[in-house]
Amino acid sequence: MAEPAPAAAGASDPTKEPSKNALKKAQKEKEKAEKKAAAKARELAERQKKEAADAEDVSKDSYGELPLTGSKDFKVTGTKREDLSQIADFEDKEITFRAWVENARVQSAKLAFLNLRQGLNTVQAVVAASEKLSKQMVKFSGNVSTESTVAVTGLVKRVKEPIKSATIKDFEIHIQKLFVESKAEVPLPLQxxxxxxxxxxxxxxxxxxxxxxxxxxxxxxxxxxxxxxxxxLRAKINHAIFIIKGGVCALFQEFLSQKGFILMQTPKILGSASEGGASVFEVKYFDRPACLAQSPQFYKQMLIASRFQKVMEIGPVFRAENSNTARHLTEFTGLDLEMEFQEHYYEVVGVLEELMLFIFTELNKRYKKETDLVRSVYHVDEFKLPEAGKVPRIPFSEGIQMLRDAGEDLNDYDDLSTPQEKKLGRLVLEKYGSDFYTLDQFPLAVRPAYTMPSPHDPKYSNSYDMFMRGQEICSGAQRIHDAELLSKQMREHDPPIDPNGAGTKDYVDSFRYGCPPHGGGGFGLERIVQFWLGLPNIRMASLFPRDPVRVTP
Structure with a gap:
């Protein structure tokens, strides 16, 4: 029998024990496998634990994020939503309402607090774990991002101590359901x-x-x-400002409608500059140039010539003036009126003064809550009103003398600077006890060309401005209603205006066919709001203000 062949050099001997390195490697592989198996086991246990917890979440159908309203997954419930301003009517009752989250915080695993806002009202809400409300819901509620919109169902409960952090002091909401309708991204660009x-x-x-x-x-x-x-604009103070602004417009129309004024809408795109100034915005109108209206002035007067006895308008006004001040805008809202009078332009002045006293008085009555809110931030003295029929009506010459007596250096026919206007306002308040007054009979040279010269002195005019806290809110006058006199005044104006020009001929011609004596005025809506509330800047009274440097957003 043949001998077995000798083993090849270097071949392993099966009877020989594994080397130490091989044993270490095998041990590491074993430990690695055991760790992996343990991790999978833990993951499975955690998943099972979560599934078990979710199964035990008694509130799982009472909180969460809703699908996008109007999407295919959204289901309409038809549940009535309540207004928090009526919360006292629902004491110890369940209500559902929409609000947004001012802040939310988890106090503990079983307790969370939210401050919820609806309009100008805020209310404290409580989410407390119980047999019927889970810890998971507490955690979710306390972590809803600020400014998210939520739909809340809860019980209205009276509290023993007034709640300082909410406008609703005597009640809080004990939340039973909370759903996020629209989640706010964080961080916000502005708190x-x-x-x-x-x-x-x-x-x-x-x-x-x-x-x-x-x-x-x-x-x-x-x-x-x-x-x-x-x-x-989400700030309560800003909501209050624009509630008041809308209120001024409503009161303006209410008063004048009762006086027989008809609301009109005049063009804002003009074929050429109408009032002779360079401060117009030019626009391309198809294949020719046009401009935006500086005021509805010419059209208001043409309506009087058209036998409309009293007209009013609320509309945009455009001024291309490079005025970077706290009381100027390049686009603002004008409150305008024009009316015929019987014998004297003071008939018009009286209507304007009565109008403003009505607006001020009703703002105090109907919008006191909003006024007080804004003034609590911008601390300003109460607006002093004169008695009805006793609005200080001061001749311009008397105003000049009051300023001279107070140390100002002024000529008889100088126009007033803004600091001088404010100073005169303080002097009038001290002398007459009123923050609202009329300055009458301005120098003709500082008024528009259509202003009627004064019968007492041709260097003065039948024109007037009205002031709040020493700052102008209205400019008005008796208008020239004779075509020949108007043409003469336009040619002699500085700078001269051509009565036969493209932007003026139709206007001048409208007085050739018989027009009654008339006058009117134009108020700046944003200025009324600014000075009534004591705001430091007019831009705060404009939703999306336009000035020489701002055309966005």
Whole structure:
């Protein structure tokens, strides 16, 4: 029998024990496999635990994020939504309402608090774990992002101590259901609570957001706010401002409608500049140039010539003036009226004064809550009103003398600067006890060419301005209603205006066919709101303000 062949050099001996390196490698592989198996086991256990917890979540159908309203997954419930302003009517009752989250915080695993807002009302809401409300719901509710829109169902409960952090002091909501209708992304570009505080003293600078209040909280600058206006406008103070602004318009129409005025809408696109000034915005109108209206003045008067005895308008006014001040805008809202009078232009002045006293009085009555809210931030003295029929009506010459007596250097026919107007306002308040007054008989040279010269002195005119807190809100006059006199005054005006020009001929010609004596005035809506509330900048009274540097958003 043949001998077995010798083993090849280097071949392993099956009878020989494994090397130490091989044993270590095998041990590592074993440990790695055991760790992987343990991790899978833990993952499975966690998943089973979560599934078990979800199965035990008694509130799983009472909270969460809703599908997009109107989407294919959204289901209409038809549940009535309540208004928080009527919350006292629902004591110890269940209500459902929409609100948005001012803040939410988890107090503990079993308790969360939310501040919810609806309009100008805020209410404290409580989410407390119980046999019927899960810890998972508490955690979800306390972590809803600020400014998210939510649908809430809860019990209205009276509290023992007034709640300081909400406008609704005597009641809170014990939440039973909370669904997020629209989730707010975080972080916000601007905190709404910062927009509730006053703007820095400068107001127009880009770096003014670095200022702080005495408590160390930031004062966010006006530019930052306007650049993020949709967030800024959410502030309760801003809602109050624009509720009041809408109220002024409503009161304007209410009063004048009762006086027989007809609401009109005049053109805002004109074929050429109508009032002779260079401060117009030019636009391309198909294949020819046009411009935006500086005022409805010519059309108001043409309507009087058309036998409409009293007309009013609320509409946009465009002024291409490079005025970067706290009381100028390049687009603002004009409250305009024009009326024929019987014998004297004071008939018109009387209507204007009565109109403003009505607006002021009704703002105090109907919009006191909103007025007080804004004035609590911008601390301003109460607006002093004269008695009905006793509005100070001061001749321009008397106003000049009052300023001279107070140390101002003025000529008889000088127009007043803004500081001089404010100073005169303080002097009038001191002498007459009124923040509202009329300055009458202005120098003719500082008024428009269609202004009727004064019969007492041809250097003066039958014109007037009205003031709030020493700042102009209205400019008005008796208008020239004779075509020949109007043409003469236009040619002699500085700068001269051609009565036969493209933007003026139709206007001048309208007086050739018989027109009654008439007058009127134009108010700046934003100025009325600004001075009534004591706002430091007119841009705060404009939703999306336009000035020489701002055309967005």
């Amino acid at each position: 709404v609570e910062d927009a509730e505080r006053p703007i820095p003293s400068e107001g127009l600078g880009e770096d003014d957001s670095k200022q702080e209040e005495s408590d160390g909280r930031p004062l966010v600058g006006l530019n930052t706010r306007l650049n993020n206006r949709t967030i800024d």
